[in-house]
Amino acid sequence: MRLPTLRRTRPPELGAIAGTARLDRRTKRLVGRLRPGDIAVIDHVDLDRVAADSLVAVGVAAVLNARPSSSGRYPNLGPQVLVEAGVPLLDDLGEALFQRLREGDPIRVDGAGVLVGDEVVAKGVRQDAESVARAMADAREGLSVQLEAFAANTMEYLKQERDLLLDGVGVPEVVTRFAGRHCLIVVRGYDYQADLDVLRPYVREFKPVLVGVDGGADALVEAGYTPDMIIGDMDSVSDDVLRCGAEIVVHAYPDGRAPGMARMVQLNVPALTFPAAATSEDLAMLLADEKGASLIVAVGTHATLVEFLDKGRGGMASTFLTRLKVGGKLVDAKGVSRLYRSNISGSSLLLLIMAAVAAMGAAVAVSTVGKAYLAVVAEWWDNLFFQLGQLF
Numbered sequence: 001m002r003l004p005t006l007r008r009t010r011p012p013e014l015g016a017i018a019g020t021a022r023l024d025r026r027t028k029r030l031v032g033r034l035r036p037g038d039i040a041v042i043d044h045v046d047l048d049r050v051a052a053d054s055l056v057a058v059g060v061a062a063v064l065n066a067r068p069s070s071s072g073r074y075p076n077l078g079p080q081v082l083v084e085a086g087v088p089l090l091d092d093l094g095e096a097l098f099q100r101l102r103e104g105d106p107i108r109v110d111g112a113g114v115l116v117g118d119e120v121v122a123k124g125v126r127q128d129a130e131s132v133a134r135a136m137a138d139a140r141e142g143l144s145v146q147l148e149a150f151a152a153n154t155m156e157y158l159k160q161e162r163d164l165l166l167d168g169v170g171v172p173e174v175v176t177r178f179a180g181r182h183c184l185i186v187v188r189g190y191d192y193q194a195d196l197d198v199l200r201p202y203v204r205e206f207k208p209v210l211v212g213v214d215g216g217a218d219a220l221v222e223a224g225y226t227p228d229m230i231i232g233d234m235d236s237v238s239d240d241v242l243r244c245g246a247e248i249v250v251h252a253y254p255d256g257r258a259p260g261m262a263r264m265v266q267l268n269v270p271a272l273t274f275p276a277a278a279t280s281e282d283l284a285m286l287l288a289d290e291k292g293a294s295l296i297v298a299v300g301t302h303a304t305l306v307e308f309l310d311k312g313r314g315g316m317a318s319t320f321l322t323r324l325k326v327g328g329k330l331v332d333a334k335g336v337s338r339l340y341r342s343n344i345s346g347s348s349l350l351l352l353i354m355a356a357v358a359a360m361g362a363a364v365a366v367s368t369v370g371k372a373y374l375a376v377v378a379e380w381w382d383n384l385f386f387q388l389g390q391l392f
Contacts, residue, residue: 047078192300
């Protein structure tokens with residue numbers, strides 16, 4: 001299996017970095033509060049690429065992780081993303097990081113230490129290109145164990161959710177019409193902004209059902225669209241987007257508990273629940289397939305084995321089986337953009353313009369009005385030549 005290689009980058013400066021501390025044990029939730037220049041304080045073992053991309057996009061000054069950003073279980077891509085972007089990463093700072101820091105504290109990062117005022121509150125390991133490369137190389141050696149665990153998780157999920165996968169049992173009755181239509185499912189994942197941008201002509205022409213998975217609904221609104229449906233646990237969708245009029249489907253646990261429903265009640269927004277052990281993006285695909293969508297286009301979702309492992313969750317087994325279930329109608333956004341992109345050469349465009357001009361000329365020549373117009377033009381041309389002849 002081919003993995004991304006670590007490009008040579010300039011190592012981050014080892015001088016002190018000052019900023020405001022923003023803390024959250026869930027990186028996805030923290031990103032919504034971060035501002036450029038803040039220092040992100042996270043508790044994220046095996047930092048994945050999606051989380052790292054979001055931290056880089058916000059413009060954080062540094063990332064402080066209470067846990068190891070790479071545990072060695074598999075070659076996760078998050079540390080590489082941060083190092084290549086020049087964002088200082090301090091690892092394995094310990095639980096004291098969350099005990100000694102408070103939201104909004106002005107802090108400094110000096111070498112491998114975290115300071116509040118002149119007091120060192122935590123020390124960790126400062127990562128650079130070389131240390132990340134070593135961790136990636138060590139992790140590759142453990143891939144076989146992870147693949148075995150992935151296969152075991154897949155079989156366990158199949159036992160739990162075979163009725164949903166095979167017969168659609170448990171899929172809620174929704175108002176949004178999918179039958180015979182294309183469905184565009186947006187997850188705030190890998191390269192989602194670029195994919196949405198290249199799909200604009202496709203969306204204009206086919207007018208697919210727009211489904212936002214959690215923060216993917218905000219991504220649709222940011223791109224200028226209004227989602228038809230929002231599905232997920234509702235922990236990373238803004239209040240304004242939840243009130244946009246889209247149909248809401250809350251991802252619930254298999255036993256029926258749906259923590260996201262409390263937020264819907266608070267906002268007075270009607271919602272359905274969808275109990276299942278799968279991920280929210282998988283539920284969106286299964287729902288679209290069960291309701292008769294003719295094509296499912298995925299933006300920002302997980303498509304390769306490295307991306308499955310990069311999420312670092314047993315639940316990713318559902319993603320593998322879901323793709324087997326809906327694979328006949330599932331297309332990645334990058335594939336749609338390549339297939340849909342117009343490839344008109346310059347010579348073809350010139351030929352088209354010349355043909356249009358010739359057609360207009362023929363129409364003018366055979367019509368009565370056209371003949372009269374040509375006679376006027378001919379007389380004007382003769383007069384012009386006569387006047388030029390008089391001058392010379």
